[in-house]
Amino acid sequence: MIPQNFEYSAPTSLKEALALIAKGDAKVLAGGMSLIPLMKLRLAAPEHVVDLSRIADLKSVHEDGKGEFPGGALHLGALATHFEIESSALVRSKCPLLAEVASNIGDVQVRNVGTIGGSTAHADPAADYPAGLMALEAKVHLTTAKGERTLPIDQFIVDALSTALKPNELVREIIVPVETRGTGFSYQKLAQPASGFAVVGVAARVRKSAGKVTFVRVGVTGLAGKAFRATRVEKLLEGTSGSAADIQKAAAQAAEGVDANTDLHASADYRRQMTKVFTARALTQALSRAD
């Protein structure tokens, strides 16, 4: 219940924050929804905590016409909370999948405080965001005192609880595409009954044209050590009419070749099967929303 003591800094500018973490021995605190419980259980005991919450720059949610994606991009500051993303008129209209994923995270108190940057950097294998970010082919904008880089989400998340983030580096923003008009989307999740984490969660985006499915993106969380894009499913569904049979056939490949996790709540076998079921559900709803 009681964390170990630590040194605390609350920088008010990004520059200051980057200087504080430059030595690489500080732990960054965003919303704290993952870090603080770990500290209370004393599974985490950082000596120095750098609280980013006073950095206004990291809270901005805005659209940028040019740049990372051809159709325009939404830039979500690392400190944008799940609730801000879930309820933002901009996100709901320009990237509704992300708002839907955000609304499925934890509970309302957690969504009021937890941030997209914090969640992404923690890389919990059962977190909700990564499914959406994979399906969106999102990018992660990272910064150090010396420079900046942008990584695709599938390169940023390396493994269970492991990312490409260096100790002296911060997630500055998450960049997602402005959704093309007519894109259908869905996030479907089998929640673990105690914690609400995803046993599996599947995010889907689809486009149709002239009776054919022209575009499919599927992101899966919870199944394996890291979230991933189910490219086999995407390829199988693209070009079909998107019938129930097409969906089933494609979804059946969702867990193919994946080393599935086992825990108290779900065996690897069940997780695989549920990945297929929830992939089918996500695709079905996404197709029903596409026009």
Added chain:
Amino acid sequence: MATTITKTETLVGKRIRRKEDPRLITGTATYVDDIQMPGMHHACILRSPHGAARIRSINIKPAINQAGVVAVFIGKDIEAVGPVPCGASLPGLRVPAHSILAKDRVYYVGHPVAVAVATDRYIARDAIDLIEVDYEPLQAVSDPEKALEPGAPAVHPEWPDNTAFTFHQEGGEPEKAFKEAEVVVKQRITSQRLVPTSIETRGVVADYRSAEKNLTLYSSTQIPHLLRTLVAQMLGLAENRMRVITPEVGGGFGSKLNVYAEEALMGFVAMKIGKPVKWIESRRENFLCTIHGRGHVDYYEIAARRDGTVLGLRLKLIQDLGAYHQLLTPAIPTLSVLMMPGLYKFRNVIADIVGVFTNCVPTDAYRGAGRPEATHGIERMMDLLALELKMDPAELRLKNFPGKGEFPYLTATGLSYDSGDYAAPLKKALDMVDYHKLRNAQRDAKAKGRLMGIGISTYGEICAFGPSPATPAGGWESATVKIEPSGKVTVLTGTSPHGQGEETTFAQIAADELGVSMDDIIVLHGDTSIVQYGIGTFGSRSTAVGGPALYYALQDLKAKIKKFGEMLLESDDVTCSGGQCICNKTGKTIEFAQIAAASYRAMKLPPNTEPGLMATHFWEPPNFAFPFGAHIVVSEVDRDTGQVEIQRYVAVDDCVNIINPLLVDGQIHGGVAQGLGQALCEQAVYDENAQLITGELMDYALPKASTMPYIETGHTITPSPVNPLGVKGVGEAGTIGCSPAVVNSVVDALSHLGVRHIDMPLTSEKLWKLVRQGGQA
């Protein structure tokens, strides 16, 4: 929605909002962790990470050297205190020495090893990280059936068979019944370990005044007086120098019907350091070292005739006791055996219990305590019999109830069911769901491939603990009623309500009896220096035993009021009601307040009458009370995921007269929630090395608002002779009736796949596997 109160109407039976709520909804109630005292220190307890280990050495130096740490105690420092008491006695019971802190060996994960005391709770927590314990891990055993196998690790080396006791009970001629049976149905049925999880964990504040040698213990407990008696014994204190105060208690459900090591430990620490000390259990500790519930492996057999008449019942019950006996640990399964025939006319029964030690935290009373296990067993078996005989499960049940005229009904386990009309709640529940239509709807649904099920359970509950000869430490209850000189009324109850609402229901009873406003009554409880000795709140007993005690105290008081009324009105024809006495001849009246003032002023006293208006009654119930009822659950299993949706939940309860229907509904809802938790999602899982791997609320799933169904309640009222208020208990009923109804409904949904039984909890993966494998688990 509650009604508001006016003075003269009858209050018993009304949906009255609670008197205790203003402090609770404003956040101004005082729970144990809210207590602050000058100079108060904080304790933090170091606990074993091993299921079984020898302690080679403990080094407390690094901890004691920290600034702010005033003391660290280990097992050898506190050998004179204890042991942690077991109040249950059974022939041949093996009782392990249960010391306050571990000595040279630990027996379960969470076993207390050392306590650090500091000026601040943060420092105390830091200190336990600095205590160095060298353990030699030993083989542990967590599964009670494995613990019984030859060669299993011995939990207590002195008893290598891990058997704490065996217990046999028999009634009628069971062997003959099984020989003559036309049908015998058998099933292994488990009732998993559960964590009671009151949202407030346990906690203790101890304050010792050495000059007076007085120890005050504030504890979040259900049994303040018993706690005082037993902790005084453990500490070697004179009982009258000890005071237990039960502040607001944030839920108990049986887990605080106990005397724990920490309660004596804090007393010891306060006496040693000469300062008040507080220990508040963390949720991790609550999972690891507050008692668990259930923990049964049961082997059932039913003997019956082809026409559905039940003949005999055989039960082999394996009870996972954990590593020690807490207050009532070994007694809990004996309640299961007493209630094993349920509401049915089994005239021939035989049961054998084996109480097994495991390297786990002890099991003990958790909401229902022994009766949910029994009801789950018999109600599952009745469904299995119905399936075997291809009979409707409702019809089979109705066929085997004792008739209305057969009460009091003596069971084959030796109980006397006081009163009942067991068909009534079942018929009412069947009406509420429109049973025949529902069965048709189910046929249609199944024809379309949907997995819809209907589950019925009926239950009888032994509650209102209880006649003293059958209850450890006495089964009576006490009440005092005082009319203060100003006319205000104070009730002191020996029960210790912690959410049940007796401050309201007892005020309703007193207000009706005295004819005064509820606002003029306060109900006090939970302070051994203020309240006369009492037994406490558990086993659905507060209203059913504490209520009659209050009723009789009120009668005694009214008799005294009448004497004063007669004297003051100078008449022998006086009626006392509605807050006043009236002379039936002259019509002259005198208010109770005036009578009270006169009684304390005592200028003049009626003959043979003492001054003051106060009466105390200790009421010994002649029997237990046996409420009963029926639950029906309609569920559907998602074929793709195995998730269960509870589509309807109907609970019909017969607890006879209802003091406050709002509160009774609340008890039923809460009880059902805990039953549903067991049926669907809760399980305390120990791995093979006796590590509790559902060690927090992140992995132990409690029902949430979003997972609870809407519960439809109904009531029948069958008059009971058991007490003058005609009330029975209701606190545990919801839990007891629930789990079999849920499991029966899900088994019913899958029965066409060949599914006969599913052990709880009904996790989606378990059901999904059954669906996928066509019923073969």
Added chain:
Amino acid sequence: MTRKITLKINGKSYSHEVEPRLLLIHYLREVVGFTGPHIGCETSICGACTVELDGKAVKSCTMFAVQADGRNVTTIEGLATDGRLHPMQEAFWNEHALQCGFCTPGMIMTSKELLERSPHPTDDEIRHGLEGNLCRCTGYQHIVNAVRAAAAKAGA
């Protein structure tokens, strides 16, 4: 090692030197004396510690006091004004939405925010909105009734 924080709690300003590791719940309960919010778990599941931070429901056991520096906190103690209960408190009382009362302060704070964001919720929305608050006594039914009743009253 300590740090000075200044914040508003229930409309009044407070200032203290605190260790960075001091949890907001401990600050509120033990330093300032608002014992209405309770502690029911370590892992941000039970919601008994829920308070409002700048108008949003948060779990004060999963936040350091230093994070609340300069901000506005409302606890259950701050809801009743001039001795008049907040409509949600009144609704909890009327509907018997509590038994032991331990989860109640957090439950009321979350329910209050729920209606502020969604004044006419369905039962389903109420139940989902309360996912971050555990109650072991009531089976939630009377709590749902209370939130519904408070919504109806506000809409009337």
Added chain:
Amino acid sequence: MKVGGSYTLPLLRQRAHELLQDPAILARCMPGCEDLKKIGPDEYEMQMKVVVSAVQGLFAGKVRITDQKPPESFRLIVEGSGKVGFMKGDGLLTLVPATVTTGVSILGSEGTEVRYEGDVQVGGTLAGVGQRLLDSTAKMIIRKFFEKLAEAGAETEQAAIVP
């Protein structure tokens, strides 16, 4: 908890076997290994600082190698304990000649598949609250170990060939 899997190293079997017995290599490849001391034949004492995201565990423990059948197989037993809990891993490692399909090997396509099968026991806080992440974390740590081993192997091969 059962663990099992395989990893193909771009090394000949004999060399792979040698590396897996080399305390210096083990120390370098075991994630967070800060100190590894030989205390007996095939027995080592070690200090580990395991960092997984925010979680940090300091473990003191032992590594033992038994049932040696060079170069085919051996048993690896790793034990450690610290404030956050304790763990014990006991696994059989089998080395099978294999073809390397990915990555660059200076040996061409010759390599060794290391198959592992074993049991991991975890106790203390880690076991009580870490269930959800144990499996994925264990796999991740094992993967990291083999990745580092492959790296170390490549370097030593290079060193051996290019004097």
